[in-house]
Amino acid sequence: MAKKIIKARILHFLDPLDANVAKYEYFAQGGLLISDGIIEKCGPLSSLLPIMSEEISIIDYSDKLIIPGFVDTHIHYPQIDVIASPGKDLLDWLERFTFRSEAKYQNLDWALQSSEFFLEELLRNGTTTALVFGTVHSESAKALFTKAFERNVRLITGKVAMDRNCPDYLQDTPESSFEDALELIDNWHLKGRLQYAITPRFAITSSEAQLEKTAELARLYPDMVIQTHLAENVDEVAWMKELFPKHRSYLDVYDQYGLLRPNAVYAHCIYLDELDIKRLNTTQSSIAFCPSSNLFLGSGLMNLQHYLNEQIQVSLATDIGGGTSFSMLRTMGRAYEVAHLRGDVMSAFDLFNLATFTGAKALGLDQHIGNFMPGKEADFIVLDLKATPLMERRINACQTLEEELFVAIILGDDRNIQATYLMGEKKFERR
Structure with missing residues (x-):
């Protein structure tokens, strides 16, 4: 069984949007454990340290933000x-x-x-x-x-x-x-x-x-x-x-x-x-x-x-x-x-x-995709929030995660997509 751990800042949502404030989880030092294309665990990187071994490959995006595709x-x-x-x-x-x-x-x-x-x-x-x-x-x-x-x-x-x-x-x-x-x-x-x-x-x-x-x-x-x-x-x-x-x-x-x-x-x-x-x-x-x-x-x-x-x-x-x-x-x-x-x-x-x-x-697919709950398919993207000089300058002035996300929304585009993964496999990487 092929396993890998993705190290990064991690954000995902737990409920579909309604008139109330969206519920989300954010891990500033997060880890995503993937087994054969399926998410096994998402949480603080420290929670995954006990299972790390030479058999588990580690992919380090520590300075990037990972979200569901x-x-x-x-x-x-x-x-x-x-x-x-x-x-x-x-x-x-x-x-x-x-x-x-x-x-x-x-x-x-x-x-x-x-x-x-x-x-x-x-x-x-x-x-x-x-x-x-x-x-x-x-x-x-x-x-x-x-x-x-x-x-x-x-x-x-x-x-x-x-x-x-x-x-x-x-x-x-x-x-x-x-x-x-x-x-x-x-x-x-x-x-x-x-x-x-x-x-x-x-x-x-x-x-x-x-x-x-x-x-x-x-x-x-x-x-x-x-x-x-x-x-x-x-x-x-x-x-x-x-x-x-x-x-x-x-x-x-x-x-x-x-x-x-x-x-x-x-x-x-x-x-x-x-x-x-x-x-x-x-x-x-x-x-x-x-x-x-x-x-x-x-x-x-x-x-x-x-x-x-x-x-x-x-x-x-x-x-x-x-x-x-x-x-x-x-x-x-x-x-x-x-x-x-x-x-x-x-x-x-x-x-x-x-x-x-x-x-x-x-689309009736929330049992398969949409967030990083255990059992979901490991479809995710790696966001580089500092993909341009202007964005880097603006991100460096941000005080909160929401402010960073808003900068990505207003200034962002395809240049912010560092990598795209389907079922835990990299299908695109920005050069």
Whole structure:
């Protein structure tokens, strides 16, 4: 049995974020005991001294901070080539840039090459788990599953269902989408650390017949993750009302097709009313907060604090390529700014919790990842909080751990990721 001890400053969270102060553990001189990729113990380094021996390798990051790997709960891997494309709003951006880029993913070779790049970027930015949109093509999901399996990344993805209100070359049918999903589930769901996600793009691009088939798929797999978009943009919401005049709200469309439940992740959720919020709470559905893309596309400012006060589970997401960075540190910075514009001030501890344990909880993975409790998979990142001269100067002036974390949120990016580990094995190291 291969064992190793990681020496470092160690921080992790014990509960998902709610309206109360997040509970965390911090060890200024900490140790992480890992056995065959699984965490055996986390605590003060002194508590591990009695078991140290020549048979146990020791990896010393004493001057760095170790945290659980970031969990990104909403990201589009086929949009890596349209980041920084200037659409006037969401629908314009989709039409002018995104759909054209996604058309390439019917080619398996292109999808495989893009998957390689995408996964490398995740690891370079310290993201060890992600809930990912592919395209309407099965090839996009097959490629990403293939490359993620090779790297042992914990990843959830699915083929997009989309049979109307998009270019003809990106349309599937209710039947083909259902059958393609069944084939992908049979081949990839629960293979290694992979999971399939039921993935209607959004209500606007699925006919009622396709939503019926999506509901059938959800009934067949009651514990499977569901991912889609909800109430991101004012014009999008207005269009939805034209397409579904019998439904009370955008959320009600998904509700009537049985798509609200635990492990259902709804991205954006800027324009929800109080009845919607209560329904999210009742069904234990969750929200993926995408502050970077909401700002970039001018979609609006999600009311994070209100959702937390109403006991809605919210996690954090980059939403590449509407989002402008793979870095969850930069995304935390945008989350802070969005909350501040709404009159709320988020603590650095709460923001790091959103990006780690709360994300794991939203995906139903908190029994596997998200913190350093014994029995969890050893997915973690090594943070260099002094990665640039400016950060080093600013960190040297800090008086508390929270102040240091806040500096990382505001000034940090991929340069702060010293190393990324999956199941106790180093998969990325910054040179």
